[in-house]
Amino acid sequence: MSVPGVLAPYARTRAWPTVWRVDRQGKRAPSLRWGAAAAAAVASGAAGSWAYAQAGGSGADIARDLAVGWAYAGAGLVAWWRRPGNRTGLLMVAEGVTWFLGNLQGTSVPALFAVGAWWEALNMAVLVHLVLAFPEGRVASAFARRLVVFSYGLVAVGGLLRTLAFDPGISTDATYLACHGCGPNPLLVPGAAHLFDAVDAGYRAIGWAITLVMLAAIVRRWRHASVARRRALLPAWIAVAIATSFLLWDLIHYALPALSGPAESVVLLLSDLAQAAVPLAFLAGLLRMQLQRAEVGGLVIEVGADPDPGRLREALARVLGDPGLRLGLWQEEQGRYADAESLPVRATGSGSTRVDSSRGTPLALLVHDPVLAEDPELLQAVGAALRLALENLWLRNRAKEVTSRIVQAAEAERGRLERDLHDGAQARLVFALMSLRRVDQGLVGHPDLSLRRSVAEVESSLKLALEELRGIAHGIHPAVLTREGLGPALAALAQQAALPVVVAADPRRYDPVVESTAYFTVCEALANAAKHARARAVSVSARHSEGTLVVETVDDGIGGADSGRGSGLRGLADRIAAVDGVLHVHSPAGGGTRIRAELPCG
Template sequence: MAIEPEAGSGVGGRAGRGPARIVLVVAAATVPLGLFAESAFAHAGAGTPTLLYDLTVGWAFAAAGLVASWRQPDSRSGLLMACEGFTWFLTNLQGSGNDVLVTAGVLFGVVNEAILVHLVLTFPTGRTSSRPELALVVAVYAISVAGGLVYLDTAGTTAYDPYRCQGCTTGIHLFAGNAALMGAAQRAVEAVGSIAGLTVTGVLLSRWLTSTATERRLRAPLWLSMGTCALLTASHVTQVFQMGIQEPASQVYLLISDVAQLTIPFAFLGVVLRLRMTRAAVGELVLTLGSELSLDGLRDAVARALGDPSVEMGLWDECPGAFRDAAGRAIALPEPGDRRVADRIERDGRPIAVFVHDHVLADDPRLVRAIASALRLVAERSRLLDDLRGQLDEVRASRARIAEAGDAARRRLERDLHDGAQQRLVTLSMTLASTLRQLGDTPEAADVRAALALAGDELRQSLAELRELAHGIHPSVLTDHGLAGAICSLAARMPVPVEVAAAPDRYPAAVELTAYYVLGEALTNVARHAGASCARVSAAAERGRLVLEVEDDGRGGAVARPGSGLRGIADRVEACGGSVSVESPPGGGTRLRAELPCG
């Protein structure tokens, strides 16, 4: 089943409002009917404990029907429970002393058993799921109505009848005349009722044996109702074989039957509340975890709430076209006829996630939608994180390309200066020196010699500055002697003593160049701002990363402000996928640590 985001509607929607109103009317009518029916039952001689038990059973079914209809408006189970409570009291009208009410109590009171069978066979949807199930429900209703018609003319034939009292009427006899025929009809109806009862009990037992652990927990009312159905079936069997039950034993039987039926509405109510609590647990999980909500965390929480460790959740992986769980394993979707169901979470017709669960959860679509909504949040969060990671990777790659392009441009500029302007200046210097040698020591040449000597000095100074500029653009010592040699060269130009600890290892050219500029900038900060008396520099490879450290004993308090040297170091290192940390307590010196990937 595919689940798209809901547009947002009230609980249950308009479709569930009509049945909910009917349930409300039936449940409300159960209150006065129960009071009147129990007064009739009292007229027939029922004691106070029996009356209280009877009232509790009927009203419990009505209350459970109201709650079930409110929590699951799309299900008919709430209506069936309310009708079960209403018809529960109709039987007691047999003690009213009024022919019409007694007749109504007989004809409609026996429908109570049929409604109970209908409820337990179709829980929790209240709808039959197959033709044999529908046929069984219709047959039970037909047997109940036929039994009511027959009972009108055979009332009082059993040894114990709770509604027969002094002065009570037996109602309107529709088929009076042939007592033997009606007795045989009664036994036939009871025989068919016994067969139907055994069939219903067998169906419930078969469902129990073939159900999953999750289904057994969530459908507890069905299993509790098996005992009730067995009791009702036993009642029909006694009628078939004309087994006389004396009054004390019959009273015990009625009490046990009432208590057994009393457990059913509370069990149904317990299932409804359990599903509601599960939905609340899912919502609470989303609120509690917030931004930390993850696929495996949601799966584990839902599995605990449902008591079903077989629950699976996965996100859609576009490349292989499959759903994958939190560990990256592909999820095998259930085949048709499997007892597990796969709910695909979609957006705009495209799959984004899947929720694989026991088929019994399909009976509570609100719970499935709640879990699907939480899973959709996980999927959207994962998608946004993937997009963000992709953008960050692209930014890092772009910064790395910019840095590499800048390094390449500096290398070209250094090469052009070395091969162009620097070579021409060297040639010019040699030409001036040669001209000076060719001039004689005559007084006339003295002024020329002085001018040429001055020009030579300026030329040598310009050449030295040009070489220093070329060295700053791209240090040739780095190319010739590696990072260790370049660090020693930097340390030699420092105004304070610098201890160097660097192995003569070679690293990728881009890594060495970045390391050189990081150390150069850090040492410049030491010389200009730290007020240090000494410094220490180290460079070493650790687990595929080049670790650089610069320490000084200066005043500390260094801060990476925008445009500062420290900010430039961080930008340069992060562009290569590295990291920088700075420890600079006031008065405690500064320690800079940079890590560059070099594997």
């Protein structure tokens, strides 16, 4: 299909105004209406191709014409199905349907010729509507609405005036159709044919002006748009670029009407390919939205291990393509949403999405570019991922709180048991031993030697029981650890060890749970060194570093310790993890063993 005609900027960008109702509840477009729109696209393409063939169009011309019109209609049907609450899909379907209207001028049926001549440029008006309404599907500003109405009015009134003066037998080059036998025009006013050139020139000039105004409006929207909205406006920019190229082509053809041959064919082919790029660009936008939804799964994995507010906001901004996104987490104490800097975050209508917990309580608030509201499925997926991440964080914090309380309760119980043993059973044994010694002194010189030996045996048993009881109490919780702290407790432990131990510890106190965990970490390490590592010496260090107590034992044994085997190191790792610490074991064969515990201590 060629475009050397008078309305070149209109002839290749066509559509109807939106006349179908849209489901405003955001549900899928009813199948009946969707099917009717698809049937209209097929019928209009068939009729347009028949008319084009009547005008002498080649098979290649007809194929290109169908490709452009049906590309609009197909993309519009997909958009309408995927986003029924958005009128953009309907506008694109209308563009595809009316793309073929001008072809009706190629017939010898007077009524069809009149329709084609009058409404040849209707698609340009709908293109203006589509570009100014994209991506929300509605025209926001009063100026843009007036421009859309003026465009439709130009086609309705100006197109009619042009048709009233259009005699296809005289103005044979007035259309893009190479047809000298088309018509007749039933709307031709006798004697008005001499006015056609003036009316046509004015019609074209107004069309050029509309194109320039539309371009200025898009530039203004772009300058005031966010990054996310600029990305969404990209198909509109493509449409504007194509409309501008048509304007330039029409100016060239108007100035050089004799231009023809290969150059003209190449330009027309590029024009048709460029036209098809507009609906394809919109489909690419839909595909990008689908890929965004696919990234939501990666969002859960990425922030699942560390869902702090700052990292969550950065990940959400990347997935949604909105660098200006704000994330507010619900603060129960203040009764408000606040961001990572504790600044309040408030809802802003369509530019905000609230995320509630599975219990229905407030959880988070996303303040984003309003254009994202046009993809509710993406926002729902992001909201579900955010809910999962925050509820996992809540569960982990609750688990930490419960574990911390259990550990503190167990430590308090250990201390109580040690005190009970010391102040109760141990004190009674000491009292019984002292009483027995007084009895033994009273039996000095007693003639019954067997009685004196029995008293000595009981005294020995009491001493042994007392030693064992002290060992049990020390193993439960050493008193020196409670009284003097970690450093002295480690020094006392080194004196009792079965091999030489060198201790270097900072002279400071820590939380009782942290001190107890560090102490028993060293106990386990010394026991392993003596029993399994065949070590000759061990060094122990305990130092404070940036809010962490680092306890380290190093022996010169045979190495080969494996925390995956044996219950000692596994239990030690669990005990350290209970206070949110980390255990590192480095034990190469023949290279000794280094056990390092890092315990948060504030």
